[in-house]
Amino acid sequence: MPEFQEKASLLHREVIAADIFRLTLHAPEISGTAHPGQFVMLQINDGRDPLLRRPFSIHQVNAGGNMQILFKVVGRGTAQLAGVLPGHHIDCIGPLGRGFALEQRDRLCLVGGGMGIAPLYFLARRLLQTGRMVEKDFVLLGARNRAELSIFVDEFSELGYTVQTATDDGSMGHHGFVTELLDPILPVMKRVYTCGPFAMMKICADKALAVDVACQVSLETHMACGLGACLGCAVTGADGGYLHVCRQGPVFDAREVAWTR
């Protein structure tokens, strides 16, 4: 699969919530070849601290060579990234990893929690492009509160998906876990795609596998390179061996993963 290193110009910077940002970058080579579920490694600054690049899912691409990433500030790297202003450049490597398999059969369910929403939007758009009737497909979105969710509800709905939501504080949709929305619809689903906190994906996987519904999960881990070179991104697989998230993933079949941590 093709990989590029591009100095992408930052075109647009949206503040989605207090600590959530969406960047639009002009990265024609990466966006031209990206597949949903793949990620990019972004250099935080020109200096040596923080030293390593940070991985982010590709949130969206367009035909004009633009790419979006959606992220939450959780530490020094993301804090600095949130401070980059339009007009500046960000050094990007990508598209990296193996993304989601595009299912042909009817009835899919996309389950996103928090920043796990990021790759699912790209997936939703690409699925739509395969010509399927996405009205029958479900998108279940979970977040802390309405502010973090409403914009995505609109965006997925605009694509035509049936969207349901859950919030921790009950300010939008179901008051509780997004995975609780899965129970009534799971039996009719052909496949579940999920990205979000490990605990959330585990519940998704357990539920899906229990009723023999295929489930793809997108894992997070610490990465030094994203290129398959450092072997730092190992997670434990179902067979007790190690999976390398950056090359074998980040998307895995839920059955490949060891769900105990």
Next chain:
Amino acid sequence: MPEFQEKASLLHREVIAADIFRLTLHAPEISGTAHPGQFVMLQINDGRDPLLRRPFSIHQVNAGGNMQILFKVVGRGTAQLAGVLPGHHIDCIGPLGRGFALEQRDRLCLVGGGMGIAPLYFLARRLLQTGRMVEKDFVLLGARNRAELSIFVDEFSELGYTVQTATDDGSMGHHGFVTELLDPILPVMKRVYTCGPFAMMKICADKALAVDVACQVSLETHMACGLGACLGCAVTGADGGYLHVCRQGPVFDAREVAWTR
């Protein structure tokens, strides 16, 4: 002498030449107590790289609590400092060190080369405030070219000083070393104040001492703390011992310094 640590707000950022910047900072405690020749230690960013603060002469203070520094981009620290935009804060420690002695007697000569001009402007203003007739005092300024010099010629002239210039490329004033302007006027001078490249200050010192004119020089050296704690800022004294620039200086009597390097 009082010392403060202040998060100074950056009010104004002037681009004097391609790589020369002047920052106006609101630092009421430092500016309220500063003496010409003293310096501040500025923190470059919130991170750990570059790790150490950087020393800069106080270029000017006003009664409103503002302070200016004038600097040239020579490395990573100054490059980052040049990128700080008005509205942001810079952590400053100062005023530090021992400044220039304010001479009462007639006829002084201030000799500045390159960024050595920075502390001399503060000195010129303070001397003026002592009520002397500065028309008889000379300011000799040297730089690479006119672009780096003309603004300072105006500013010193406005104060009433007699200003003469020298440039490396002959684009303004004498084509050559600023120290060559010293010869005709030195015999009538009571004191020379100089700040600039070591080689320039050495020539000044040699000439002044040869005719028994007092000469004060402002030295530069690598500093880790600026507070007298690290003992890193040693330079060799005339007696072969070490002088600590941050506490005993940066201003020294030319006779205290070993002029071989």
Next chain:
Amino acid sequence: MDTLNDKNIDLRVRLGTLSLRNPVMTASGTFGYAGEFSQLVNLHRLGAVVVKGISLKPRPGNPPPRVVETACGMLNAIGLENVGLQGFLERKMEFLRGINSRVIVNILGDSVLEYGELAQQLTGVDGIDALEVNISCPNVKKGGVAFGTDPSMAAEVTRAVKERTDLPVIVKLSPNVTDITVMARAVEEAGADAVSLINTLIGMAIDTTSRRPRLANVIGGLSGPAIKPVALRMVWQTARAVSIPVIGIGGIATTEDALEFLIAGATAIQVGTANFYQPRSSESIIDGLTAYLQNRGESSIRSIIGTLQTEGD
């Protein structure tokens, strides 16, 4: 600020017979003789101040340049410049007696005899609470090999100091050894009341334009955040190897850093290079430790020390 002074939070720790009001000290050579920081730091809040290393006679130090910045760190080759024992007692002790924090005197010598002599002369001086023995110095009698890289020489120095003083003796270990626990055990057996570590790693930098070393002394000591992982590992290893208290040093600048060392088994910590770029580091760590305990609903810093959980344990 009220909550930070919460009387229910107990930061006290003990280093043998030496009790500290909190575990935060300033490292030798990075805090001068304390007076240098009097206008920027509240000197009465610190656990202890460790002064710049003192030798019998004043030392002029190395020629300049003496310091150079490196990635997240710095190199120094100060050359142990100091005012000497007499100068210290006459010109520095009075100020130090006036601060309401423990005062620990760091000592260094060319020979075992010098260390002993220093210990004796500093004992009984009002206002000195403990000695810290810097053994990262060349033993002139043994061809300049550092005391700190040879367990028997380190033990000998420790014994010489212990014999001449009744002050608590902290031996400060060099990290430039294959196994620091061997050194720690050697000085423990020789009677050290505590060990502090690490001193600087030996490093170097070159100016590629002039093709000369950036330090006149060619090599120097590396300190700052860059060395923290190495320091923390050595502190953890040492805390498991000896039964005397361990003082953690190396790249500590924040509360997080200090906590890492305490959790790894350090009873106290020293802030070094951070004093240069952020003079208030030690004060803000004291505040931060208090806040950490409060947030976790714990009352004593002692319940944190050595609590690292590893699978094996």
Next chain:
Amino acid sequence: MDTLNDKNIDLRVRLGTLSLRNPVMTASGTFGYAGEFSQLVNLHRLGAVVVKGISLKPRPGNPPPRVVETACGMLNAIGLENVGLQGFLERKMEFLRGINSRVIVNILGDSVLEYGELAQQLTGVDGIDALEVNISCPNVKKGGVAFGTDPSMAAEVTRAVKERTDLPVIVKLSPNVTDITVMARAVEEAGADAVSLINTLIGMAIDTTSRRPRLANVIGGLSGPAIKPVALRMVWQTARAVSIPVIGIGGIATTEDALEFLIAGATAIQVGTANFYQPRSSESIIDGLTAYLQNRGESSIRSIIGTLQTEGD
């Protein structure tokens, strides 16, 4: 680009019988088996590629987390995960034979025997230009003490490898020793054709919320710009202590960094951690060295090596 390919600039260096088109290599474990970088780096321009350390049998490596970032550096505890000798020969060598750069295989073992066995089996394989012996591994037979911290064990491994191969043998030294020149001399006497240094410093990091180590393995190897001053000092010391070529490693990311090591006496250098955050580092160093020579009016990189001027010299 024309000037950078200037035919008058000669970057060639020799490591014993091994000649390199330029002194820039990629360090073991930081460049995979080269294929990982094929779309981002021109693999045909490098002096040499050193592949990830190979053991006789495949190794699964350590449990996660395996990496953590530190100040200007990173810690890794990969645990020597690798495809094993057979996997390497069957699945990796074909690609490596296709690149127009030297290929050096890094080997590691649990015992002297294993090192010898690896050397023998890799000898005669088309496309392998040299072996690099990683001795920073625990000697299982000697209670897990690293080969790289004991001069006689290091010499034994070197001899075992030299006896079983006619390839040039580079021994890669550990920095976690009191005196690296003792190790370097020991392997030189045992027949090493060159030494490379440094491997990682041992470090540690703790998560203060969970009070657990950040690496599942508790301790790991520190690499990156943070360690450069220590690496440079050791390279300088070693280059003066041995007469075989020295390869400099540790925090090299820029042309400046590479030049510092060459000036200190390294005949070649390896780029490690920098490959992770800036895959093109090694290429840009090759360009930078050419430009440096041009700017200085020099024609050969060999005229730079070991040219550090110190007062004493």
